[in-house]
Amino acid sequence: MNSAIRIHQYGGPEVLTLETVTAGDPAAGEVRLRHSAIGLNFIDVYQRTGLYPLGAFPQTLGMEAAGVIEAVGPNGEGFSTGDRVAYAMDLGAYCNERTISVDKLVKLPDGIEDQTAAAMMLQGMTARYLLKSSYPGQAGDTILVMAAAGGVGTLLSQWANHLGVTVIGCVGSPEKARLAQEHGCHHTILYKDEDVAARVRDITGGAGVAAVYDSIGKATLTASLDSLRPTGTLVSFGNASGPISDFNIGLLAQKGSLYIQRPTLATYIRSRELLDQCAGDLFDAVQSGAVKVRIGQTYPLADVAQAHRDLDARKTTGATVLLP
The missing domain is CATH 3.40.50.720 (NAD(P)-binding Rossmann-like Domain)
Structure with a gap:
């Protein structure tokens, strides 16, 4: 059974509902991905409240996750069934399983675990563009x-x-x-x-x-x-x-x-070249030990409403990971 957290209107954490959905088969240029860990970010709150409008309802929230590819659609070159991958800035992560464009995915190095990847893709690539592009720290x-x-x-x-x-x-x-x-x-x-x-x-x-x-x-x-x-x-x-x-x-x-x-992260990873460069710099920084990813708390995906409450109340520290 594929579960997803969806909203049917903007509002507080109470609008987050657990529903059964169908992931479907991947279309051209897509894969079907089973999530192992999902990141929680303030952009999720902005979208839930309508500060960042999403369009027609229902919507599945969540912008980053890590997992394993279960099926590859036509023209999904570069990715194979069984690949460990991660992504950021693609709406729909609050679920067990989904289809997603290969343009959004990066392969995970062996030395980076799935929970670490889910905790760091959006926030880590944000840190990277802030320090390397927005104002290059010296x-x-x-x-x-x-x-x-x-x-x-x-x-x-x-x-x-x-x-x-x-x-x-x-x-x-x-x-x-x-x-x-x-x-x-x-x-x-x-x-x-x-x-x-x-x-x-x-x-x-x-x-x-x-x-x-x-x-x-x-x-x-x-x-x-x-x-x-x-x-x-x-x-x-x-x-x-x-x-x-x-x-x-x-x-x-x-x-x-x-x-x-x-700035927005989406601008700085808008092409395959920019995404690979940004993610590659992040992976190098983490694997070298220069940057350590701290997961401050985890929640079952079904308890995402409480995770939102805690994030809103500034009760969280470090990164937050949701576990499907």
């Missing part, structure tokens, strides 16, 4: 990472540290501060108790940081801009506190000729 830079104890935050901080970048992590509790420090942060700031921008100025001797990587959005916009050095870069890549709206672009001039980017 040895000697100092950066600020919002939500540094989260899934992307722990990967980004480790990777930046490996590149010789000094990392300041912004977190919500002493426990999360310790976790961030264990994952590459040289300094941590408790945003509930401290003035973030003032602490950044203290740490940097008044200079500010070269870049802020901010997945929080509306609530941290001012603190992020005020933490930057002149000509610094704010990379706003998430909306955990709500979307930024009515932004006055003139603030960038007033605060020091700043730059701002609102």
